[in-house]
Amino acid sequence: MAHQAHAYHMVDPSPWPLTGAIAALLMTSGLAIWFHFHSTTLMTLGLILLLLTMYQWWRDIIREGTFQGHHTPPVQKGLRYGMILFITSEVFFFLGFFWAFYHSSLAPTPELGGCWPPTGITPLDPFEVPLLNTAVLLASGVTVTWAHHSIMEGERKQAIQSLALTILLGLYFTALQAMEYYEAPFTIADGVYGSTFFVATGFHGLHVIIGSTFLAVCLLRQIQYHFTSEHHFGFEAAAWYWHFVDVVWLFLYVSIYWWGS
């Protein structure tokens, strides 16, 4: 078998970019078909294909790194750059929604009553569940840092416990937020207040779910001895993402929940 004379990773040919692209095509076309012809078949098919692609693609990356040793220091550096760039792109994604919020709330139009919150809107009390949510996410930032130190120090049991606690806090946030959504005295259809509130907090909630899932995968990997005290980039990536989700919430809380009330 020929051996490479460099430290980089020449990946095996893979079908997942193709299946992922087709999944994207099916989901987007499926959305249009759903809107116009009331059929959800195409969109559902796209979603299934997306899940299959994600599972197998990331499974393969774990195989390449943990089982085949392809994640050498230069390769890991590239993975770090990649994760940082991805999170940066997500920052810009949220920046847009914050722009929309400030655009509408700094100069409220006469149609809204010239005030913010607009006439007729009862905003949520920022010192009730939203404050609890803030405490929950801040605490989860502490527990994920505890988990990181546990992994680095080879403390297997503590790493599992702190990682599990982090995930539970994430799920608690999601449950609290779902309840808030259900009980809210305003909906997404309530003018620009409803739009900015639910789109910004809604996308944030989706990212909490994604982050919790990423951490859950890390928990399974930690249990299965994938991480070493020196090499655990998958966990670090999940922790970075989790801190990003926490920071976005802090901005949401201060801007929309607190200042915006």
Added chain:
Amino acid sequence: RFRHFQVSRRQISSTVRRQLVNKVPDKQKLFQESNGMPVHLKGGVGDAVLYRATMGLTVLGTAYVIYELVKAALPQKKD
């Protein structure tokens, strides 16, 4: 001899909770075998089944989306 008793006692008390054994060395052996298989199929029969299912849905989905888009693009004949 004393250490042997210590080990046995520890094992007896720890089987109360299921102990997961580290299978990473076995996985490393499996995925580093020189059999020319690409990583997405190297795990065994399960990989091939999942791959075929995914690719099958991909091909069917592509055909279906083209059909739906062409149907949506053509004007509906109204009597």
